[in-house]
Amino acid sequence: MSGSTIIFYLLALITLGSAMLAVSSRQIFRSAIFLLFSLIGIAGLYFWLQYEFIAAVQIVVYAGGITVLIIFSIFLTAKSGESLPKQKPARLIFSALSVFCGAALVMLQIAGHSFPVFSGDAILPTVGNIGKQMLSTEQGGYALPFEVISMLLLAAMIGCIVIAMRSKPLLK
């Protein structure tokens, strides 16, 4: 058993364990912190797979951006220290059961499927290669989706401002 294997299982344990705590903790703030650990574990997995650029994007956008946004919205909407109300046991049991069945089905499918083995030259996922293909307008380039995504981000930003704008109270 090599060091790489140990690191993989450690990262998997961190990711999965904190994800489970994030969906089961009744303190909403703790739940957000466990989500942060889970996202950092996934970034570690990207580092383990040697996709360093994706790992950096994951840390910047998810761990740095979305988690902070979620924590701020928790502060804005919930009294900190107040735990969530208990759920009905029937709801928990049925959701656990359906999730278990779904996971078992998907895992059986994966275990029974054999994936093709790649032969040929590999393209390294360096920043240069990613940037060249993303901004290329030739066959296989991603220039159009890139522009569409930038329009989508702009639209989402304007939409957020419009939705969250304080309007005059209608019913009072």
Place this chain on the structure above:
Amino acid sequence: MMEPGLYHILFLSTALFFTGVYGFFSRRNLITILMSIELMLNSVCLNFIAFNKYVWPGKLDGVFMTLFIIAIAAAEAALAIAIIINLYRSHQTIDVSSGEEMKY
């Protein structure tokens, strides 16, 4: 314990996805539902990267899908939080059942 490969990562991301589905089913608070959705999106990204590394390393398509999913997830989270804050402002709660009157 074997040397980890494609199957290990696929099993891990399946477990992560269904952890998110469990949170989606069992929670009533909108912010925790949003966090479950983030977990599901992350497991999908992990799948794309694993396929790109082990099945088609001759292309970078998985990397681009992951980058676009991350960008869309950021937009989605910002929009969802704007809606949640607006709902809290008008109803003083962010329970999913508080938005029920919108259907009338």
